[in-house]
Amino acid sequence: MLESFAMANIAILGATGNVGRLILEILEERKFPCESIKLLASARSAGSTIISPKGKEYKVEEATPEAFDGIDIVFASAGSETSKALAPEIIKRGGVMIDNSSAFRMDPEVPLVVPEVNAEDIKNHKGIIANPNCSTAPLVLALKPLDEKFKIKRVVVSTYQSVSGAGKAAMDELITASKKYMGNLPNELADLASSSSEIPDQHSYENYVNPIAFNLIPQIDVFMNNDYTKEEMKLINESKKMLHRPDLAITCTAVRVPVLVSHSESINLEFEEDITIKEIKKLWSKTESLEIMDNPSKSEYPMPINVTGRDPVYVGRIRLDESQPNTINFWLVSDNLRIGAALNAVRIGEELIKQEALAS
Ligand SMILES: NC(=O)c1ccc[n+]([C@@H]2O[C@H](COP(=O)([O-])OP(=O)(O)OC[C@H]3O[C@@H](n4cnc5c(N)ncnc54)[C@H](OP(=O)(O)O)[C@@H]3O)[C@@H](O)[C@H]2O)c1
Structure with missing residues (x-):
């Protein structure tokens, strides 16, 4: 938890996703020093409502460039393409992007940080700090x-x-495919053993390259x-x-x-x-x-x-x-979703404030 002072205006980009929802939860959990929190996603979910674990209600807004006006820290978890497209807009407006995607991780100009390992790299940022892969x-x-x-x-x-490493849709697909697989299983264990070479149809697998349930x-x-x-x-x-x-x-x-x-x-x-x-x-x-x-x-x-x-x-x-x-x-x-994504991102944000390394 922070001992600090500075109050930041925060945006969560990808706020309706697995990682984005957890970032909001962890910001509350750790009493991150926020002046304001804005939730951003695609036009698909703009206008929807998210209620935080502490009961605060937020309206999701579309992630247009103007949405980043006045924002100090953006926690981005909306995929590489979105991060690449919006990073210049965020930086231009004086914000720092803490990015969960893989877009900038290997860029030599971008610090890639786990605060317990290399917090000292944060001070070299030029507007983007990358969060590593979840493993x-x-x-x-x-x-x-x-x-x-x-x-x-x-x-x-x-x-x-x-499967949560592949997003919310991939989790839903594992559950649906598992139910379908179980529904197709024969009742008798003996039948199961004798038919074990037959893999029940798992419908089309949209989020994977092969069936995931029982595999x-x-x-x-x-x-x-x-x-x-x-x-x-x-x-x-x-x-x-x-x-x-x-x-x-x-x-x-x-x-x-x-x-x-x-x-x-x-x-x-x-x-x-x-x-x-x-x-x-x-x-x-x-x-x-x-x-x-x-x-x-x-x-x-x-x-x-x-x-x-x-x-x-x-x-x-x-x-x-x-x-x-x-x-x-x-x-x-x-x-x-915690140390591999949301929690690490929030800890980077805490370090940014502690090191007084915000853009403006
Ligand atoms: N899950 C993990 O363990 C993990 C770990 C490390 C890093 N990451 C990275 O974090 C990112 C998100 O992962 P996730 O698991 O949270 O995915 P997810 O559950 O599929 O959520 C994706 C989020 O991105 C938003 N989004 C998609 N396209 C957008 C666009 N064009 N403009 C604005 N928002 C857009 C979605 O909004 P809508 O609701 O409007 O579609 C949603 O809020 C990915 O880059 C992933 O690689 C994930």
Whole structure:
């Protein structure tokens, strides 16, 4: 929470979406010092009403350039094209855009920030600060203290990403497709076993490249020339940028899973220096916004079901990789809509005010 003073005029661009709604909730939750809050979306939802968790009623307005007159901070979560189109209009009017889309993340002129990791980069902004990809933010938060102490040599990540990462429509589709799938299942378990090779029709899948219900899809976003997906390359490149480690060896496989909220990651880390699990846990126990949940004897570890709706990044299943020296395996789960998007954006806003780095 802020100790500060400055009262900002805020706009939430994409206010009717998954991330935008949560930004409003978190601004209220954290008592962000706002003079005013304006909710903006496309012409489709202009005129609709949103009631905040604290009961305040807002009219959604269309995100025209003039809508940004007098706005100090814009939390943008309306997709890359909208961010690219509106960024010059926001900056021209003296505002700072904290952008959840991937439009500017790798622009060398734009700081890409998780405040617990690289808050110092904020002061270099020129009107845009980017919020990282929803799997990258929790990853770098866990890696940063270990890299500082033991220097990470190589990172191997597999992500298990929930459907909320693809927006509200993708969540709705998982629910509809799951109901349809269950409706098509035979009643008898024996029948189920014998017919397991027959996949019930899941109607057309509009938000995915393959059916999502009762399935895993090892493709998020499009394939690149190197056969990685764009999502995988985002995690790789954004991690290097935020850790200030362009030399870091890091590889990733990103998988969409039929979970509504919270992304999970299986991570293998090799270090330059000698490490022990005790030292790793000691460092993590002092890391801001990170919680260890690791009690194998009681089957306690982070899962989407016990992490969703919470702010910290949770780590568990922490163990030495017995196949090579100075290497660990661990499991990480975080609420992708919070730390992976809305909460991180609001924390960037808090840092902006704390560092007195607003445009005017
Ligand atoms: N979900 C995540 O975990 C996550 C994490 C990190 C970053 N992000 C990024 O955040 C952005 C939003 O994600 P989301 O999950 O909230 O998506 P969403 O639920 O689909 O919401 C999209 C929002 O953008 C608005 N919008 C779309 N086109 C617009 C336009 N031309 N002008 C103004 N507003 C427009 C929509 O307004 P209407 O209601 O009028 O259509 C809606 O408010 C994306 O760029 C996404 O990549 C998401």
